[in-house]
Each structure stands twice: as structure tokens, then as C-alpha cells.
Amino acid sequence: MSRSERLLDLLNVLRRHRRPVSGRALAEEMGISLRTLYRDIASLQAQGATIEGEAGVGYVLKPGFLLPPLMFTPEEIEALVLGSRWVADRADPRMRDAALAALGRISAVLPSDLREEMDTSALLVVPGAPFPVDAVDPGLLRKAIRTERRLRLCYRDEAGTASERLVWPFALAFFDRVRLLIAWCELRGDFRSFRTDRIVEAEVMEARYPARRQVLMKRWKEAHERAHARRHADGNWQ
Numbered sequence: 001m002s003r004s005e006r007l008l009d010l011l012n013v014l015r016r017h018r019r020p021v022s023g024r025a026l027a028e029e030m031g032i033s034l035r036t037l038y039r040d041i042a043s044l045q046a047q048g049a050t051i052e053g054e055a056g057v058g059y060v061l062k063p064g065f066l067l068p069p070l071m072f073t074p075e076e077i078e079a080l081v082l083g084s085r086w087v088a089d090r091a092d093p094r095m096r097d098a099a100l101a102a103l104g105r106i107s108a109v110l111p112s113d114l115r116e117e118m119d120t121s122a123l124l125v126v127p128g129a130p131f132p133v134d135a136v137d138p139g140l141l142r143k144a145i146r147t148e149r150r151l152r153l154c155y156r157d158e159a160g161t162a163s164e165r166l167v168w169p170f171a172l173a174f175f176d177r178v179r180l181l182i183a184w185c186e187l188r189g190d191f192r193s194f195r196t197d198r199i200v201e202a203e204v205m206e207a208r209y210p211a212r213r214q215v216l217m218k219r220w221k222e223a224h225e226r227a228h229a230r231r232h233a234d235g236n237w238q
Contacts, residue, residue: 003040006032008105010040011061014051020058074117080106081121089125090174092138129177132197140202141181144169148213150205151183156198167192168209170216184209184216191220 013029014021027037038055045051053059080103087099107115144151153165167183178195185192 006030007040007044010037011044011049014059014061017060020053020060022058023055026059077114077117078121078123081118082123082125085123085125089127090131090176092134094139131177131179132195134179134196134199136196136199136202138172138179138196140204141169141172141196141199144202144204145171145213147204148208150207150209152203152205153194153199154201155194156200158198162200163187165192165194166205167194168211168216170213170220172196182220184211191223 010026010030013026023034023037023041027034030037032040041051041059050062051059052062084099084103088096091099103118107118110118141151143149148168148170151167151169153167154162155165156162166186167181168186169181169183171182173180173182173193178197180193181196181199182191182193184190
């Protein structure tokens, strides 16, 4: 969690408490040290939050403190709502909850007129066919991508043949009916995509892969563009 996210979470925790709450209780609720809590409270106070209290007594956030308003155009509001609704319908439960929580956070700091735009958005996502069930938690795949760690996969192809792969994951692609893990495959010595519902087992390795995720993404896009150009030149591009 970044420091800015932690400060926002601390504000939300303080808002839930109507009466002074001890620093130790706040630190336990936040999962941080008491020293970090004191430093975070000082940071919020410096930004204008009226947090009354002191160490050993307790803290309370006085009403009236708002983060600087987030300003969006109506089209931007619609894009945020539509995107979050799509994720809530088509992604895994953890991503669904994250999308809904993000909308809630944004709504909480919007001016009232824009908040109404968000709450009354008429752009709807029609529920689609359910995704095939994943045997591996997609959160584990996202973690490997974020931390640039090798993944050891047990993968079954369309015919049901199993193979073990050591891959460098750098992206997840979401289609209407499937999700694909995109990675550099050490076995094939090339970029490969793996349907997440065909990944039987996955283990995040301690070792990082020897390239940055952004570099792999750039190389993959370049390879994809070259392949598309070849198909176009051969007349087989539809």
C-alpha cells in the first residue's frame, strides 16, 4: 500500500469513529506501527485535517474536512462508471470489490453535482456469459506481474495435454469469454499467452525475471505489430 493510500484509509477509519480512539487501537486497525500512525496523523494535520487529540489520550476527526474536490467532465464520469461496472461484472471477486470500492472513494470526494452524475449514470453493463472457472486465484497472477516474478505453471492445452512452464508474466488480457496471461515462455523462447482457466497450478518464484515488465510489454507489442504487418502483406489480415 502506498503512503497516500494509507493516509486516505486512515481518514476513512477516523470518520467511522465518533469519539476519540486511542492511537494503539488505530494502529492495530490500520495494521501499522504506533510510530507510523503518529507520523501519518501529523501529515494529515499539516494538510488541513482537524484531528484533535494526542498520544496517550486518543484522536478524533472533526467534521468538515474534505479532500480537494476531484473534477471530471460528464464523459469522464461515465467512463469511470462504465469501466468499473464492467470490471465488477466480468472480473474476479477481488477485482470486483476493488472496482466498487474505487467508485465509492471517488464519489465521496466529488462535488454534489458530479456525484449525482455518477449515481445516475445510465450506461449499463449487460451481464454476459460466465467465465470458465479458474483453478488458480487470479490475484496470484496479478501479484507475479506487479512484482516481476517468475511463475511456474502447470498448463493444459486445448487437447488436455499438460506441460510445465517457467514464464515471465507481464500482462493479463480480458476478453468477453476468457482471460489470458501474457508472458515470455522460457520453454518456447518466445512470447506466449495462456488461458487462465487452463492453468492447473501456479507458483510465484522468489527470483525476479531478468527484464522489466515495461520492456517485455514493449517487445511484445512490437512483435505483435510485425506479425500483423506480415499477415496484412500476405493478404491474410482479416
